[in-house]
Amino acid sequence: MSPSASPAEAKQSLNAGDWARAALDALAAGGIDAVAVEPLARQLGVTKGSFYWHFANREALLRAALELWEKRETEDVLARIGDESDPYERIVKIFKEANAGYRAGRLYLAIAAAEDKPLVREFVQRVSERRMDYLVECYQALGFDRPRARHWARFAYATFMGNLQIRRDTPDLMPTGAPFNEYLKLMIKTLIPREGVDKSADHPHVVSMRRAGSP
Amino acid sequence: MSPSASPAEAKQSLNAGDWARAALDALAAGGIDAVAVEPLARQLGVTKGSFYWHFANREALLRAALELWEKRETEDVLARIGDESDPYERIVKIFKEANAGYRAGRLYLAIAAAEDKPLVREFVQRVSERRMDYLVECYQALGFDRPRARHWARFAYATFMGNLQIRRDTPDLMPTGAPFNEYLKLMIKTLIPREGVDKSADHPHVVSMRRAGSP
C-alpha cells in the first residue's frame, strides 16, 4: 500500500519542494505549458487536493520552480568552476561545461521560450546578467578594459547560446568525437585572445600573466 | 457594410493563404500554442465555420504556416544578399541582416521552441541546414577547405543565434548605437579571418583575392 519504489524508504508525504522539483523537470521536458497542476499531480501519484494545500495557485508553483532554477544555476555553475584562479582556464571550463552539460542548456531554452510572461523574464534576466557579469570579469582579468571585456563576453556568451540552440534543433549539424574537439579548440582559440596577439587595437594590453599554472 | 479599412477595396472573403499568414503572425507573437483555430478566427473576424472549410484541422494550418515560413526564409534571405559576389561581403551582409532584422530571428526562436513536434523539427532542420550550407559555401569561397569551412560556418551561425537569443531575452545586455557597431565590427573581424592572418594552421591558405571591390 505504501507508495514505495523510491530509494531510502520513500517518503509518503509530499512537500512544496517536491512539487517545485517536479515542476522544474516538467519545464525542462515540455516547456512552460507542461507545468500544469493536474498532470503533475497525476505524475506524482496524488490529486489536485494535495497541490492546493502547498501552493496558492499555478503561478506560485511556477515561481517556486524558477527560484529553484535560479538557485541551481548560480550555485552549481559557480561551484563547479569557482576554484580556478586562471581566468583563461575559467573561460575554457565554462565553454566545455556549456557544450557538454546539455541538460542545463535545454532548460534555459525551455524557460526563455516563455519570454512573454513577465515572471519568467524577470528570472531569465537575472540569470543571464549574472552569467554575463562573470564572463566580463574573466575577460577583465585577462587584461581587457571594461568596454572591450563586455564585447568579448557578449560574443562568447552568444556563441554558447547558439551552440545550445544548434545542438537542440539540429544535432546533425554538431560534430561529435574528434571533429567536435577541433571545433571546440577553434572557438576557444578565437574567443579567448592570447597574449601573443597584439597586432590589433581590439586585443588586450596584456604583458605576461597567462598560461603558467596548471601544466 | 463592406469590411473595408484595408487598402485596395478589402477582400471580403478569406482564403487558405490568409489563414496561413495570420497563423504565422500568431506564431511569431505567441509561439506555437498561439496558432489556435478559435482565437485566429476571432482575430480574422470570422468563426470556425470558415476555418474548417479551408483546412482539415489545426495540424494542416500549422503545416501551411511553416511552409510559408520556409518559403520566406529561403527566398527572401537569399534574394537580399544573392547579388554579392565577394564572399567576405556576403558574410558581413548576413551578419548585419541577422542583427538588424530582429523579426525574422524572433520567428525562428518561436518556431524552434516547439522542437518536440516532429512536424516543426522537420522544417527547422531544413531551414537551418540550408543556412549552414550557404555559410559553408561562403567560407569555402574564402579559401577554407571543407572541414574548416564547416567549423567556421557553425561558429558564425551559433553566434548569430546567440545574439538573437540575447536580444530577445535580455535586450539590456545588447548595446545600441556606436558601441553596437564596435561589437559588430569585433565579431566580423573575428569570425571572418582575413588574408593577413596565416600564423595559425586554423586559418585559410589563401593568397590574395579579397577586399578589392566595393571601396
Place this chain on the structure above:
DNA sequence: CAGGGTCAGTACGCCCCCGTATGGTCTGCC
C-alpha cells in the same frame, strides 16, 4: 481522549479549445 494541524481525495463549476454537423448566404454560370 480531544482537538488542531498536515496532507490528500472527491466533486463541482468554469473556461477555452478541438472537431463535427448542419444550415444559411452569397456568387457566378447555364
Place this chain on the structure above:
DNA sequence: GGCAGACCATACGGGGGCGTACTGACCCTG
C-alpha cells in the same frame, strides 16, 4: 430563374485544465 459551389454562422459534444468547497485520514500534543 435555378443550380452548384464557395464561404461562413450556429450549435453541439468532448476534453482538459484551473480553482474552490467539502470531507477524510493521519499524526502530534495537551
